[in-house]
Amino acid sequence: MNDLYPFKxxxxxxxxxxxxxxxxxxxxMDYGTLDNCGEAWVMSGVEGNPTLVENGFLEGNELNExxxxxxxxxxxxxxxxxxxxxxxLLIKFIDAADWLSIQVHPDDELAAKRHIGKGKTExxxxxxxxxxxxxxxxxxQPVDQEIYLNHFEKGTLxxxxxxxxxxKGDVFFMPAGRVHAIGPGTLLAEIQQTxxxxxxxxxxxxKDDQGNGRQLHTEEAxxxxxxxxxxxxxxxxxxxxxxxxxxxxxxxxxxxxVLFDQIxxxxxxxxxxxxxxxxxxxxxxxxxxxxxxxLNTGEAILVPAVMSEIRFVPExxxxxxxxxxxx
Numbered sequence: 001m002n003d004l005y006p007f008k009x010x011x012x013x014x015x016x017x018x019x020x021x022x023x024x025x026x027x028x029m030d031y032g033t034l035d036n037c038g039e040a041w042v043m044s045g046v047e048g049n050p051t052l053v054e055n056g057f058l059e060g061n062e063l064n065e066x067x068x069x070x071x072x073x074x075x076x077x078x079x080x081x082x083x084x085x086x087x088x089l090l091i092k093f094i095d096a097a098d099w100l101s102i103q104v105h106p107d108d109e110l111a112a113k114r115h116i117g118k119g120k121t122e123x124x125x126x127x128x129x130x131x132x133x134x135x136x137x138x139x140x141q142p143v144d145q146e147i148y149l150n151h152f153e154k155g156t157l158x159x160x161x162x163x164x165x166x167x168k169g170d171v172f173f174m175p176a177g178r179v180h181a182i183g184p185g186t187l188l189a190e191i192q193q194t195x196x197x198x199x200x201x202x203x204x205x206x207k208d209d210q211g212n213g214r215q216l217h218t219e220e221a222x223x224x225x226x227x228x229x230x231x232x233x234x235x236x237x238x239x240x241x242x243x244x245x246x247x248x249x250x251x252x253x254x255x256x257x258v259l260f261d262q263i264x265x266x267x268x269x270x271x272x273x274x275x276x277x278x279x280x281x282x283x284x285x286x287x288x289x290x291x292x293x294x295l296n297t298g299e300a301i302l303v304p305a306v307m308s309e310i311r312f313v314p315e316x317x318x319x320x321x322x323x324x325x326x327x
């Protein structure tokens with residue numbers, strides 16, 4: 001059997017009613033004849049939407065096929081025991097030219113109760129934002145179900161939602177249950193559990209080409225919503241040059257920022273997990289043994305759990321990566 005190596009995958013592109021063109025103009029992606037592209041799934045084991053390997057002798061294989069064949073060597077022994085043949089994370093780039101629907105995702109417990117697989121906890125890293133770009137994260141004041149329903153029925157939900165101005169480099173953690181929406185002029189990387197379950201609460205009264213509104217999931221959403229009010233919804237972090245800085249640590253995934261302008265060695269031997277590197281600024285070579293793979297902004301690479309030593313060689317003045325794994 002040939003040795004495992006770092007993988008890139010061919011993205012799965014999604015045309016969306018709110019999508020734009022920045023995945024092409026800013027990240028250089030070719031989404032073919034689509035009028036717009038709201039999402040590029042660059043690493044996916046979601047049923048019906050698998051990403052295919054685009055490099056090396058395993059080119060053309062689906063991500064979950066790799067998991068099935070290589071098991072713990074690819075994802076880590078503990079992860080394979082927990083998730084089986086399904087890769088546990090979904091990595092996307094999202095371009096919002098208009099507001100996404102106001103939505104919420106179920107947690108693992110509710111998803112299991114409804115027999116819909118896993119819940120959907122996620123995080124966003126803002127790659128670019130227009131000067132007036134905003135997003136919605138949670139509630140701006142203490143709210144309970146009665147207050148929520150009162151505003152929902154009156155069409156005044158926006159009065160109790162927390163709007164946040166966004167800038168490049170911002171991080172927002174979105175645990176399952178938190179009401180949220182991405183606003184126009186926002187380009188971001190999303191890390192999430194492998195799930196495509198979204199409960200749409202409100203869709204800005206939009207109509208499609210046939211004059212139909214998109215389906216809302218009012219009842220399903222009600223049980224999923226966490227009404228807890230937070231004092232700060234933005235994730236604060238302070239990256240250090242030529243170092244790794246933890247940004248999000250939750251049961252579903254750990255995400256670090258890796259910032260460097262010189263060769264950076266990484267020893268992964270203590271991790272019983274795959275590691276994903278997502279390019280969010282600049283470009284670099286990921287090197288291992290006698291080989292290397294270019295990582296551009298807007299790309300992701302999967303490093304198998306069995307690999308213990310890699311190095312990054314910058315090809316631009318500064319490089320920033322997201323490093324993602326499970327613990």
